[in-house]
Amino acid sequence: MQFGTDQDIPNCRCNEENCSFFLVKGLRFLFPDCSPCWRALEWEKKCEIPNDYQSVYGKLVKSGENYQSADVHQIDLDLNRTFPTTKLFGSDTKLALRRVLISISLFEPAVGYVQGMNFLAGSIMWHTTESKSFWFMINLLRKYEMRRNFLPGLPGLAKHSQILELLLFEQYPNFFCYLNEHRADVSVYITEWCFTLFAKIVPIYEMGMILHGFFLNGWVFFYKVVLAIIFRLKEKLLCLRDPADILTIIKPSEVYKKGRTNFIKSLSAGSENLTWAELLDEAENINLDKDYIEFLISNI
Amino acid sequence: MATMECKIVTLGEGRVGKTSLALKYVKNEFHKDEISTVNANYLTKLVQIPQGSVQLNIWDTAGQERFRAIASNYYRQAKGALIVYDITDRKSFDKVVSWIKELKSQAEKNIVIVVAGNKCDMEKERQINRPEALEFCRKMQIRHFDTSAKSGNGVEEMFMELASQIFEANKGELGQSGRNSRRGKITVEKTKHRENSGKKGGCC
Numbered sequence: 001m002q003f004g005t006d007q008d009i010p011n012c013r014c015n016e017e018n019c020s021f022f023l024v025k026g027l028r029f030l031f032p033d034c035s036p037c038w039r040a041l042e043w044e045k046k047c048e049i050p051n052d053y054q055s056v057y058g059k060l061v062k063s064g065e066n067y068q069s070a071d072v073h074q075i076d077l078d079l080n081r082t083f084p085t086t087k088l089f090g091s092d093t094k095l096a097l098r099r100v101l102i103s104i105s106l107f108e109p110a111v112g113y114v115q116g117m118n119f120l121a122g123s124i125m126w127h128t129t130e131s132k133s134f135w136f137m138i139n140l141l142r143k144y145e146m147r148r149n150f151l152p153g154l155p156g157l158a159k160h161s162q163i164l165e166l167l168l169f170e171q172y173p174n175f176f177c178y179l180n181e182h183r184a185d186v187s188v189y190i191t192e193w194c195f196t197l198f199a200k201i202v203p204i205y206e207m208g209m210i211l212h213g214f215f216l217n218g219w220v221f222f223y224k225v226v227l228a229i230i231f232r233l234k235e236k237l238l239c240l241r242d243p244a245d246i247l248t249i250i251k252p253s254e255v256y257k258k259g260r261t262n263f264i265k266s267l268s269a270g271s272e273n274l275t276w277a278e279l280l281d282e283a284e285n286i287n288l289d290k291d292y293i294e295f296l297i298s299n300i
Numbered sequence: 301m302a303t304m305e306c307k308i309v310t311l312g313e314g315r316v317g318k319t320s321l322a323l324k325y326v327k328n329e330f331h332k333d334e335i336s337t338v339n340a341n342y343l344t345k346l347v348q349i350p351q352g353s354v355q356l357n358i359w360d361t362a363g364q365e366r367f368r369a370i371a372s373n374y375y376r377q378a379k380g381a382l383i384v385y386d387i388t389d390r391k392s393f394d395k396v397v398s399w400i401k402e403l404k405s406q407a408e409k410n411i412v413i414v415v416a417g418n419k420c421d422m423e424k425e426r427q428i429n430r431p432e433a434l435e436f437c438r439k440m441q442i443r444h445f446d447t448s449a450k451s452g453n454g455v456e457e458m459f460m461e462l463a464s465q466i467f468e469a470n471k472g473e474l475g476q477s478g479r480n481s482r483r484g485k486i487t488v489e490k491t492k493h494r495e496n497s498g499k500k501g502g503c504c
């Protein structure tokens with residue numbers, strides 16, 4: 001499929017969230033929804049997207065058509081391994097994702113392609129057109145400084161690990177001491193979250209909320225979610241002999257099998273049925289100052 | 301019987317089957333398009349070997365070159381390493397050499413390394429000569445296994461070998477925590493160790 005029309009209708013159901021199920025079913029049958037996702041429209045307000053965004057992207061796609069590089073090789077290896085169990089992530093979407101990722105590697109040659117971007121770009125594409133997905137990704141890299149996470153040597157990762165350690169020290173000293181005692185490296189736990197904004201543990205249907213939080217509030221949102229997850233795991237965590245065992249909880253291997261529904265289950269207490277929306281509410285209530293986080297990010 | 305707990309790490313180029321091998325072994329699962337790994341996964345399994353039992357904590361790392369910057373976070377304190385290549389991909393075999401070098405210079409001194417030539421169910425597309433791979437590993441004094449995460453061929457055998465080699469290499473340490481039945485022998489080792497450190501102290 002050639003890139004040309006760029007009229008992909010998003011797969012997301014963001015616009016139907018507040019409608020009743022039957023109404024939606026009926027309406028969808030009569031009038032297929034063609035309106036853009038409200039969330040993606042909000043993201044646009046926060047991002048810098050050039051007026052000629054389509055033609056710039058079109059040119060990049062064209063120059064990437066017969067391009068060969070280590071990045072392209074890796075993208076091709078990963079394409080079938082991105083959301084492999086998601087039905088709607090079909091072959092057309094995969095080709096579009098390939099074009100987006102190759103274009104990013106051309107537009108940001110120092111960054112190229114790094115594993116993790118595939119999940120991030122894939123979840124953005126769920127909500128918007130191909131060309132806009134590309135520009136959202138560029139904004140995440142530049143304006144939201146994700147670029148530093150992906151650069152050779154992964155400098156952003158060291159920074160985020162330091163900030164998280166500081167936040168743990170302030171908000172959860174017991175756990176901070178526990179990690180220190182066992183000489184556990186925080187980066188081991190947060191790399192994947194940092195690189196994908198949780199896209200590997202949140203079902204693609206619910207990633208819109210996460211992306212929304214991040215586009216609107218930036219890294220402070222990220223840290224709030226990380227802390228909310230850690231608070232949830234509080235009791236389990238301190239009982240562990242070895243901090244590495246945390247990974248059996250935060251990286252449950254069932255992720256491979258049953259999609260991502262299991263992660264949030266592992267955070268539920270007793271018979272409670274925790275949802276991502278509820279967890280995000282908890283995250284929102286954590287007292288963390290946006291300016292403080294931004295200060296740390298620009299000064300560490 | 302004594303239980304030893306140890307960390308092992310999987311290394312190798314992207315898409316050679318590191319995650320698939322670990323999953324096949326631990327969960328007996330196989331997915332044709334295994335979801336790609338970002339930084340690392342973590343799996344554990346308790347293995348029974350004739351000498352005792354070993355709890356393998358498997359850190360399954362991402363294959364992309366960029367993550368090599370943080371690879372040492374994962375193989376630090378590892379007692380064993382499983383280096384995987386894809387028998388249908390020459391480049392992935394070349395990476396094995398550089399991983400062995402890096403481990404020998406950077407990792408724990410007595411780290412046990414085994415090499416897996418994975419995807420041996422795709423014999424027709426083989427690019428790496430079996431004798432060549434065997435000869436290479438023989439020179440390095442490393443065990444080589446032909447494996448297939450798809451069929452399960454060689455997987456169990458390989459992890460068992462890794463577990464028992466690790467057990468042999470570290471049984472001294474096991475005694476120190478007082479859980480070994482052959483405590484007498486271990487105590488001797490312990491005393492020796494103390495003597496050594498004592499001497500060192502005297503010199504300075």
